[in-house]
Amino acid sequence: MNDALAKSAAELDRIGDGSQPAVSSDLSYPPIERPRASFEPVAMQHFLDGEHRPVRELVKQIVTQPEFRYFAGTDHLAFRRQVLAWTKRLADAGIGRIFMPKNFGGEEDPAKFMAAGETLGFHDLSLLIKFGVQFGLFAGSIQRLGTESHHRKYLVDAASCQLMGCFAMTEIGHGSNVQALETTAVYDPTHEQFIIHSPTFSAGKAYIGNAASDARLAIVFAQLAIGGEQQGVHAFLVPLRDESSRPLPGIAIEDDGYKMGLNGVDNGRIWFDHIRVPRTALLNRFADVDSAGKYQSQIKSAGARFFTMIGTLVGGRIAIAASGNSAAKAGLTIAIRYAARRRQFGPGKPPGKETLLLDYPATQRRLMPLLANAYAVDFALKHLVALSAKTPDGASRAIETLAAGLKAWSAWNTTRTIQAGRESCGGEGYIAANRFAALKADTDVFATFEGDNTVLMQLVAKNLLTDLKDHLKDLRPVQLTGFLLNKKMSGFTRTMPLFTLNTSRYHLLDANVQLSYFKHRESGLLLQVGGAFRRLIKNREMDAYTAFTRLQPELLELADAYVEREILERFTAVVENASDRTLHTPLRRLRDLFALYRLELHKGWYLENGVMSGFKAKAISRLVTALCADLRQDAVALVDAFGIPDSCLAARIAL
């Protein structure tokens, strides 16, 4: 500033006539300051990429080609065409075939497919969703719910985008409660056909990706009725459009129009007017109707059958959590790099030398815990993907619970992370060219689709209560406490007074101590909610639904405690097992910050339950601030290690 003033004063004689350039040569921001980190970013990137590094590289190679430059206009119809063309390029590169059976040219590798989707999360999220709808929900459901003949007829064309399709589950009136869908599929034995019908406005399928213009075939979830008897929700293949993309007779389609984000995806609503499809249109792996109209299923319980059929959603939930985390990583990369070049305010000595945003404790406290979360979610999801790949059909109650919980937690974390990143970039964060506009708008619905977050968290809590009940059958109260302590806690209650008061750094950075606190919160809430539930039912004679509803706020907290304990456990295992020891320090710091930041956030619970002293809570807060400062030196390297291509970041403040 002083220099500038002096220069201006010296230039007094020169007359400003507009012939001189108005701007001097420094036409951009100062460089991003990259201090020497405690580790090699490339080593961390390889660690994060893991065994699926090749497919991640392949996806990056594709999306960094010139034709994948982000769509710049505001015409959402042109945007949709662009995204369709991109999707076909992915299909051409074989990405859509990865999960398919080997006898159809696939690799039967869902974990690899998931890694591809996670990497796509660095690029335009409309493309990611279109990719997910076409290959994951549409082709994936044909594979998972259909049988050989369906596979033969459709899979290759679906994976190559020769046949675009959609997954028509959600209805206007029913998104979360899909067991109460209104669309009907009535079997007509005379013609051996199902009649698919939308009896009301609210029975219309809603927000269906690919429905507004591209899909020619739909997987329609409908209430199957045979001879007046209801058999519950089943999936049917229903043609939507002819070869020239005109809707078929009896199919009414409405474009969902402009959305907050994801405008490269053609979402739409569909109503069916007594559409007849052959008996073979039923995706019949788990239940079938024979030519005589007899219903048969090897899964006897209607509930179990339904659960198996919507198991397809588990993969989708993991994918949403992972790609949402990729978007959060992009937001963090932009925010942290900008904070490493932007200066504002300063000590005044030397004059004009202002402080880097990243050196402010407020910035560190705002961004570092979110950086730790991005790593934490990453590791937890990799664990879940591996678990899911090992399980036949990819679903068990444990996996369903974890997928639901991580999806919700990750989606909310994505929203918070992108918001904090945007705010910490100030005005630049608001300019569309700096990417936050798209990141924020596109990921906003991650909290809703593939299962509303609040509903999913209740599903988590319900499953935890069911687990508890299963054990309660065999246990008396005393044993129950023992069960919980064994299963969830490391028994620290026995030494409670000392534990509660210990404020030493050594103690607070002990992974077992951190985990004990997480487990204590989870099991404490489980016992509390379980007890309250039983009292409501027994003493006040409520039905289970009413009792469960009454306890919603507590159930949501329980689910949160479960997810965070799962994440911390996984993070701890990752730190312990990391073969590259040069990564140990940053990983441990991130783990510590994740753990202690959550303890600080939930200190109210720990304090009110007497398992943490006020002094300890304050010590934790101080340590969180210190850990944030410790990570400052590594912060840029830690986002560089995400390995997001420049053309995907595409934010001028971050390059």
Add this chain to the structure above:
Amino acid sequence: MNDALAKSAAELDRIGDGSQPAVSSDLSYPPIERPRASFEPVAMQHFLDGEHRPVRELVKQIVTQPEFRYFAGTDHLAFRRQVLAWTKRLADAGIGRIFMPKNFGGEEDPAKFMAAGETLGFHDLSLLIKFGVQFGLFAGSIQRLGTESHHRKYLVDAASCQLMGCFAMTEIGHGSNVQALETTAVYDPTHEQFIIHSPTFSAGKAYIGNAASDARLAIVFAQLAIGGEQQGVHAFLVPLRDESSRPLPGIAIEDDGYKMGLNGVDNGRIWFDHIRVPRTALLNRFADVDSAGKYQSQIKSAGARFFTMIGTLVGGRIAIAASGNSAAKAGLTIAIRYAARRRQFGPGKPPGKETLLLDYPATQRRLMPLLANAYAVDFALKHLVALSAKTPDGASRAIETLAAGLKAWSAWNTTRTIQAGRESCGGEGYIAANRFAALKADTDVFATFEGDNTVLMQLVAKNLLTDLKDHLKDLRPVQLTGFLLNKKMSGFTRTMPLFTLNTSRYHLLDANVQLSYFKHRESGLLLQVGGAFRRLIKNREMDAYTAFTRLQPELLELADAYVEREILERFTAVVENASDRTLHTPLRRLRDLFALYRLELHKGWYLENGVMSGFKAKAISRLVTALCADLRQDAVALVDAFGIPDSCLAARIAL
């Protein structure tokens, strides 16, 4: 569902040939359920409207006219033209003249002007911002910083939109630290001119509303230098464009392009290349340069002078807080009305009868505290407006502090409220036609402009520390504690043990008890931070800047405590003074919920400092849940009372 199935089965004989309508007659959502409220919504609306009801009605009358229908396209240049035309319509109706001096046809009524702006917050927010830039920042600064000749020359044309202008303070390199702006204004005594210049890229004025296309005149903030001596930041009138809207020689303007939101406003960047303006271009109310080049100001301290000159921002901050709260009210109205018509899941008895979202404790807990916040912010801002209108030039340290704090708190509350509203509407919330897309994108920058929220909260804390220091001069430590207790607390520490443990409903709903807790947190944090600050400076010999920076996390918490105490005090006064006693019950419930929800949120602090027992914290949580349920019956009436016109809400799920 059962009925539908039965109907479908009965229709088996009918052949679905597409000739029948695909959708039955119930082409929309079921009606919003409006149970009998405990008060008359109209009475509450009148209460909220207050003395400025006429201008609120006038603004509503204007923006509900057909030509104010929301812009539907995606071409942001057309959107800008639309918003400019709307702004002119407001000028034609005399809205832009309200604040002006009476001798120029104005009413000199800033409070009325603020009410107009608050009401505009129900409509398109690009219009609100354009209105604020043109009438508040541009015309308002000419009035406030200029003298008679400037008023005569520009005010009438500015208020009528004959002369569009802009307020060019922020630069690419300096947004928050405006004392370090780089733009220079060097006085040339020979020609009696100032030479306005942008010496670097980062000196470019940035995000300047009206700059990209409409402004012909700019108020430019620049470092004044006379004869090599720096006099600090001053404001100058600098022509930008000729009559045909072409930028003048030496002026380089760049369009900020597409933004996350507010795309109806033409934000741009401006660089000046030695632009010469006459001596009279200095807005010279607080400082002047005479023809001989002698600088003079009646305000001796450079700091005080700067503070006075940027006092214009105080009005802007109040306006942002108020209109942001209007947007939050719109989001709440949509979310609560939808929750009062949308059903999902249910007890199964009677079959098909599902539960209204608004009857779920999770929904109540999500939306009711935010509803209470909207009322709370409303009352706090009305108080601030009244205070500010009574103060000559509208600025004192107390007002500056309160405006900064309420702006930041309200902007963050707006972001959270709209986000929660969007999520609680599920997929419908994501469809642009339901308004959340615009509300969210447009208000996002409220946390940044007119002062970055985090910086403003530090300003609040700094002012509180300065107040404390002013008192410290005269007081010994013992007296200090007394001072704090007298000023901020009601002395409950004397009866601490009983107070800490009391969990009775009567006690928790006592306004004095609630306020005591708020005051205790504020004064406790003030004492703590003040002590830490002094220790860092005295014992560790830090300079004030470094010590202040080190304490950022604590300072932000202190500022939060101050703002919340201010809000609760005002809310309590409103409840006590409400002349319409029929409104007493809902107002008291909202006040209680506001207070107890904050106590729950901050229970960690109260517990760790030993002023709340664990039992009490749990009792508070139960009471929050109960209050949310108590408000359920009144919820729709409470949003109806905001009085937002249907054409402004414009969300199909809320009408």
